[in-house]
Amino acid sequence: MQTEKVVDYIVNWLKDYATNAGMKGFVIGVSGGIDSAVTSTLCAKTGLPLLCLEMPIHQAPSQVSRALNHIKWMQSRFDNVSMTQVNLTPVFDSLVASLPPVENEEERFMSLANTRARLRMTSLYYFAALDKLLVAGTGNKVEDFGVGFYTKYGDGGVDLSPIADLLKTEVYTIAEYLGINQDIIDAAPTDGLWGDDRTDEDQIGASYPELEWAMAMDEQGKTISDFKGRQKTVFEIYKKFNTANKHKMIPIPICEIPNNL
Template identity: 65%
Template sequence: MNTEKVANHIINWLKDYAENAKVKGFVVGVSGGIDSALTSTLCAKTGLPTLCLEMPIHQGINQVNRAKEHITQLKENYKNVCSEFVDLTPVFESFKSAVPKGNSEAKTDLSLANTRARLRMTTLYYFAGIHGYLVAGTGNKVEDFGVGFYTKYGDGGVDISPIADLMKSEVYQLAEFLKVPVSIQKAQPTDGLFGDSRTDEDQLGASYDELEWAMNEVDKGKLTKDFEGRKREVLEIYTKLNRANQHKMKPIPVCEIPEILK
């Protein structure tokens, strides 16, 4: 990949989209992870106002520190970047106290994890609304179109997706080229939605390198029966997640009423 040309393409695409939409700039949720760091850097390089928004909910200190390091670096290098910090932990705890627990602890934990992402989406759109900005999504190709590893109407609720055509390995290449803090480049990917140390790989059952490989093999028409051992296991994981999360990747089903009934 020609990192410089790809970076410039995305930056110009962002500028053109914002100008055509007649909006002033961008708001990005910055988590301390590689995807949000790359997205916010690309937005900053447009020269348009870019608001980096921290929204911790019982966040691990390492994630918080990485986010702060990144935002500090951006503000030092780009005068068009500003930041806001909104502690959503009290809001989340208030929500938890207002709703009943489900019968399944696992389902309750997952529902609350998704609630965190949806609270952040609501906050991003609040700031987008008062400033006239676009919400820039941070999902990559493997997450958004491969395994559906995001929250519907949470981190999946955005206006534009500047890095959604980049594989995770390409995200890392661009991040290195654009000098994203090394601490972020080396950190284990995590969605940080459960308030513990679990990584994305812990949740998915495979690394992003493995899932990227599987996505490419499926695009070539390969099947699980074509492989043995770990490769077969990874392809099964990828296929299962892709199938289960199609509801996130396809348009909302609309019940169309036959004309004869109208």
């Protein structure tokens, strides 16, 4: 990857898209993770207004501090970056309290994790509508088109996806080039939806480099029978997530009524 040229290409793509759409700039949720750090910095480099939202929901202090430090870092380098903190914890707690109890607490826990992402999406679009801003997505290629590791209509609810054609390892390469804070680069990737320290690898069962390998193998038409040991395990994990989350990666199905009806 020609990192400098890729960065320039994405920045120009972002600026051209916003200009052609008649929008003023961008709004993005900054989580303290590598993807939002890289995406927000690319948006900042366009010179267009960038609003960064920090939206904790029972968030780990380390995630909050990384997010705030990154925003301060950007503001020290770009005069087009502003920020707003929106504490969504009481909103989330109020919603939880208003919902009826369920028998399966594990399913409830998963549903509420996705609800966090959807509350953040709602907040992003609130601010986007106020100032004619585009909601910038932070999903990378492996998450968006490999394992579908995001929340439908949550962090998947965006106007444009600047890094969705980049593998996770490529996102790290760009982060190094941009000078992103080292504590963000060193932090284990996490979706931050659980209120604890579980990582993406804890949830998926494979690292992003492993998933990138499996994605490449799948694109080459390989099957589970082609592998043994850890490779077989990783490929099975990839295929399981890819199959289960396919509904996130394809257009919403439409019931098309035959003309003769």
